[in-house]
Amino acid sequence: QKEVEQNSGPLSVPEGAIASLNCTYSDRGSQSFFWYRQYSGKSPELIMFIYSNGDKEDGRFTAQLNKASQYVSLLIRDSQPSDSATYLCAVNTRGGSEKLVFGKGTKLTVNP
Amino acid sequence: GAVVSQHPSRVICKSGTSVKIECRSLDFQATTMFWYRQFPKQSLMLMATSNEGSKATYEQGVEKDKFLINHASLTLSTLTVTSAHPEDSSFYICSARSAGLSSNQPQHFGDGTRLSIL
Numbered sequence: 001q002k003e004v005e006q007n008s009g010p011l012s013v014p015e016g017a018i019a020s021l022n023c024t025y026s027d028r029g030s031q032s033f034f035w036y037r038q039y040s041g042k043s044p045e046l047i048m049f050i051y052s053n054g055d056k057e058d059g060r061f062t063a064q065l066n067k068a069s070q071y072v073s074l075l076i077r078d079s080q081p082s083d084s085a086t087y088l089c090a091v092n093t094r095g096g097s098e099k100l101v102f103g104k105g106t107k108l109t110v111n112p
Numbered sequence: 113g114a115v116v117s118q119h120p121s122r123v124i125c126k127s128g129t130s131v132k133i134e135c136r137s138l139d140f141q142a143t144t145m146f147w148y149r150q151f152p153k154q155s156l157m158l159m160a161t162s163n164e165g166s167k168a169t170y171e172q173g174v175e176k177d178k179f180l181i182n183h184a185s186l187t188l189s190t191l192t193v194t195s196a197h198p199e200d201s202s203f204y205i206c207s208a209r210s211a212g213l214s215s216n217q218p219q220h221f222g223d224g225t226r227l228s229i230l
Contacts, residue, residue, distance in 0.1 A: 034218055043118075043205045043224040044156070088155065098144055098209070100219060104155040 002027040004091050006103035014111050019076040021106050023089030026070070033065055033072045034090040034100065037083075044088055048074065079110040115139050116208050118222025126230050131193045133225045135206030141186035142208035146219060147179070150203045162189045196229045203227075 003026040013019045021035075032051050036044035050056045050063040050072065062075040072091075076083055086105040093101065115138040123131050135145055143164050148156040160170045160181050168181035178200075180192040189208075193200055203226050207219040 036221075041226075043221045046218050046220060049218050098161060099146075099158060102156050 002030075002091075002093055002101050004089055004101050004103040006087075006089050006106045008104055009107040010109055011106055012109045012111060013079050015079060015081060017079050017110075019079045019083065019108055019110065021074040021076075021087050021089075021108065023072045023074075023103055024070055025072070025089075025091045025101075027091070027093045027101075028067075028070060030067075030070075030091045030093050032092040033063070034092070035061075035063060035072075035074045036088040036090060038086045038088055038105065040085075047087070076108075079108075081110050081112050084109050114210070114218075114220040116206065116220045116222040118206050118225055120225060121223060122226045122228075124228045124230065125196065127197050128195055129229070131196055131227060133191045133193075133204055133206070133227075135189045135191070135208065135222050137187045137208045137220075140208075140210045142189075142210065143186065144209050145183060145189040146207045146209075147181060147189075147191050148205045148207065150205060150224075156205065159191075193227065196227070198229045201227055201229045 005024045034049045035047040037047050038044045048063045050065045056063045060077045064073045086107045088105045089103040090100040117136045119134045145162040147159045150156050159174045160168045162168045162181050162183040164183045170176045183189040205224040207221045209219050
């Protein structure tokens with residue numbers, strides 16, 4: 001059973017702080033990793049994806065991947081109230097599988 | 113780029129009605145589309161993988177005769193919930209991935225369809 005684990009939260013941070021969201025996965029053969037943001041009542045929106053070990057930055061967002069530890073994280077710098085949402089970690093496994101395995105999501109609240 | 117349109121956004125209908133939901137990739141061709149269901153405060157559950165020109169692959173526990181999927185072109189997949197009952201009420205979301213690229217490419221989601229069966 002391929003699993004993706006996230007802390008359900010809620011995670012609360014003050015406006016302007018760095019929010020750190022974490023995700024672990026069980027399948028060592030996983031090759032690609034995605035972070036989606038989902039506002040309440042809406043569908044998921046792609047934030048970032050990462051394939052290689054290390055950091056990938058896009059604006060205020062940084063994805064970090066450590067395949068040896070089977071760990072992927074998302075950092076949000078200068079957090080804004082509009083960042084308040086549930087963040088879903090998703091993993092695409094090896095072997096040509098097209099399916100994404102989603103974590104249950106971490107609810108982030110950024111307090112003004 | 114990578115816009116996925118899903119229609120309708122909301123459906124309210126009586127028990128026993130069949131409901132058709134459309135998913136279109138507007139600015140790219142999608143060999144593969146995915147259908148998910150999400151109950152309140154739960155994560156997405158993959159229902160089926162839809163491949164253009166072939167039969168859909170259903171996840172375990174999803175009734176293929178209940179949830180009919182058609183992927184007739186590279187830009188359109190449809191999900192029909194047949195003889196819907198109140199327990200089918202949920203948020204249905206489609207996603208699509210570009211054709212011709214590896215399975216590592218991201219999936220892009222439609223806006224979802226909120227289905228309420230009375």
